[in-house]
Amino acid sequence: MTQKSDFINEIKQRGFVYQAAYIDELEKIMSKKSVAGYIGFDITNDSLHIGSLVQLMLLHWLDYYEHKAIALVGGGTTLVGDPSGKDSSRKILNKEDIDKNISNISKTFDKFINLKKKSIVINNYDWLSEINYINFLREIGSKVTLNKMLTFESVKNRLEREQPLSILEFNYMLLQAYDFVHLNKNYDCILQMGGSDQWGNILSGIDLIRRINNKKAFGITSPLITNSDGSKMGKTADGAIWLDEKKLSNFDFFQFWRNVDDENVEKFLYLFTKLPIAEIKKLSALKEKEINEAKQILAYEITKLVRSEKDAKEAMEIANNLFKSNIPDSRANNFSVNIENIKDKSFSIIDAVYNLNLVKSRSEIKRLIKSKGIKINDNIYIESDFSLDKFIDESNELKITVGKKKIGILKFKKNI
Numbered sequence: 001m002t003q004k005s006d007f008i009n010e011i012k013q014r015g016f017v018y019q020a021a022y023i024d025e026l027e028k029i030m031s032k033k034s035v036a037g038y039i040g041f042d043i044t045n046d047s048l049h050i051g052s053l054v055q056l057m058l059l060h061w062l063d064y065y066e067h068k069a070i071a072l073v074g075g076g077t078t079l080v081g082d083p084s085g086k087d088s089s090r091k092i093l094n095k096e097d098i099d100k101n102i103s104n105i106s107k108t109f110d111k112f113i114n115l116k117k118k119s120i121v122i123n124n125y126d127w128l129s130e131i132n133y134i135n136f137l138r139e140i141g142s143k144v145t146l147n148k149m150l151t152f153e154s155v156k157n158r159l160e161r162e163q164p165l166s167i168l169e170f171n172y173m174l175l176q177a178y179d180f181v182h183l184n185k186n187y188d189c190i191l192q193m194g195g196s197d198q199w200g201n202i203l204s205g206i207d208l209i210r211r212i213n214n215k216k217a218f219g220i221t222s223p224l225i226t227n228s229d230g231s232k233m234g235k236t237a238d239g240a241i242w243l244d245e246k247k248l249s250n251f252d253f254f255q256f257w258r259n260v261d262d263e264n265v266e267k268f269l270y271l272f273t274k275l276p277i278a279e280i281k282k283l284s285a286l287k288e289k290e291i292n293e294a295k296q297i298l299a300y301e302i303t304k305l306v307r308s309e310k311d312a313k314e315a316m317e318i319a320n321n322l323f324k325s326n327i328p329d330s331r332a333n334n335f336s337v338n339i340e341n342i343k344d345k346s347f348s349i350i351d352a353v354y355n356l357n358l359v360k361s362r363s364e365i366k367r368l369i370k371s372k373g374i375k376i377n378d379n380i381y382i383e384s385d386f387s388l389d390k391f392i393d394e395s396n397e398l399k400i401t402v403g404k405k406k407i408g409i410l411k412f413k414k415n416i
Contacts, residue, residue: 005030007065011220013277014270016058018196018223021206026191026218030067037062037191038070038183040124040176040198043078043101044093047244048108050256051234053272053306054222056112058193060274063113070189071109071121072179073102076128080172095125108243111306124179131178140178143211144204149173152200173201180205184213196221225271243306250307251332254315257299259405265294273301322407326378328399333357334409339392342412348386349374352400356408368402375401 005027011017020026029035039055041048048056063069078098093101106121113119149155149170158165180202183189192202202219209217225233234240241256242248260268266284269275275283275297283294296316304312314331321329335355341347353365353374366386368374374381376391377399383390388410391398398410 003028003031005065007061007067010061010065011058014061015267016054016061016222016271017220019199019219019221021203021219022216023218023220025216026220029190034067034118035191036068036070036183036187036189037193038072038180038189039193040072040074040077040179041105043073043075043098043105046101046104047242047247048105049234049240049242051225051232052243053302054225055194056108057271058220058222059109059119060112062193063117063119068187068189069113069119070183070187071113071119072183073105073121073123075099075102075123075125077124077172077175077179079125080175098125104244108306124175124182127182128175128178136174136178139212140174140181140208143208144174144177146170148204149200153197155200173204176201177204177208180217181208181212184209184215184217190216191218191220193220193222196224225267245307245311249333250303250311250315251318253307254299254303254312254319255405257302258295258319260295260298262291265291265298268302269294269298272305273298274305275301322399326399328377328395328397328409330397330409330411332407332409334397334411336411336413339412339414342388342392345385345387345389347388349376349381349383349388349400350386352388352398352410353402353408356400356410358400358402358406358408373403 007030008023008027017023039059041052041055059069059071075095075098078093078101079095102123109115109121115121150159152173155165176198180189180192192205194202199219199221202221206217206219209215227233240247241253245253257268257272266280269280269283270277273280283297286294296319299319300312300316303315307315318329318332321327322332333356335352337347337352337355349369350362350365353359353368354362359365359368365374369381369386372380372382376388378401388398392412396412400408400410
């Protein structure tokens with residue numbers, strides 16, 4: 001009978017495991033001793049988005065069960081570009097931009113793993129920048145065949161679409177495999193985890209460790225999490241759902257999770273919260289209108305984890321004011337305009353909705369007004385001249401709602 005590992009048991013129950021290399025053997029090892037495992041993170045932006053949350057939670061659980069979680073930031077590999085899961089080549093960043101991104105993103109890891117104990121954040125630029133290319137080709141390149149690389153789904157998809165795949169990006173796969181070899185040799189790291197689009201790269205690393213270090217290594221991939229339209233989770237029609245509050249407000253972050261599709265609530269509770277399994281099962285049993293309670297708990301728990309408990313409480317309070325009590329709350333998305341611009345009609349409802357970033361285009365705003373899809377203070381907006389002057393005596397601010405989920409507060413400023 002396979003000996004049980006608390007970590008493996010936890011991630012299996014929560015739905016993190018999609019593919020695994022030698023997981024039964026790994027479980028035996030992890031049941032007896034602490035091991036080191038790593039996940040690599042893309043740093044092409046100055047913040048991670050929710051597409052990275054599955055991997056961050058995997059590192060969290062690894063750390064939680066007293067193993068060494070290694071968050072590897074790709075300062076070196078980002079200079080090359082990863083073709084995995086991409087339809088086209090990425091923009092090449094310079095080192096200065098990459099270093100700025102690393103500095104900002106590294107703060108996020110502290111929320112998921114305990115960096116004061118054994119878990120660490122490291123940058124693969126530290127060793128990749130010192131590689132002698134001739135030696136690298138002899139030692140690594142000679143052990144990885146092009147035939148095998150062409151079987152990887154990420155490569156096949158690009159080639160089938162007749163989209164260019166540069167030698168630079170082919171080298172990325174060698175570099176990632178070499179990362180695993182380096183971490184295995186220098187940090188006794190035996191496990192690499194990642195999204196399902198990294199499966200081929202992970203297997204290459206496992207094979208290289210066997211050939212070069214003469215050791216056994218393991219791999220786990222998580223399932224691809226998609227939006228309701230089938231697109232990869234992380235970005236929406238309104239833009240990326242960033243983890244950094246400087247790029248997305250706590251309220252907007254909270255509301256994204258509060259408004260997820262009903263069929264995703266159970267899955268997201270398992271993947272993105274630390275709630276006990278038994279509690280998640282109870283919440284998952286809620287149906288119809290009661291499922292909104294589960295959605296609110298989901299939004300609160302994720303916001304608490306990614307931002308802070310204080311931020312989660314505030315976001316929930318704002319949401320309750322706006323949606324339950326119908327009270328305008330200026331802490332929500334807001335924009336200020338001089339009241340004289342309202343009176344002389346140089347600032348209209350179209351300007352308000354656009355500046356509140358509730359709708360991306362002015363033509364779409366006009367269409368929504370005609371179809372009665374915009375409300376002011378919970379009343380449908382019907383003014384044919386798009387003016388706001390009739391509302392300026394109502395209060396010092398207006399609640400503007402687009403559809404059922406998007407709300408902004410327009411504030412009036414007066415000349416002194």
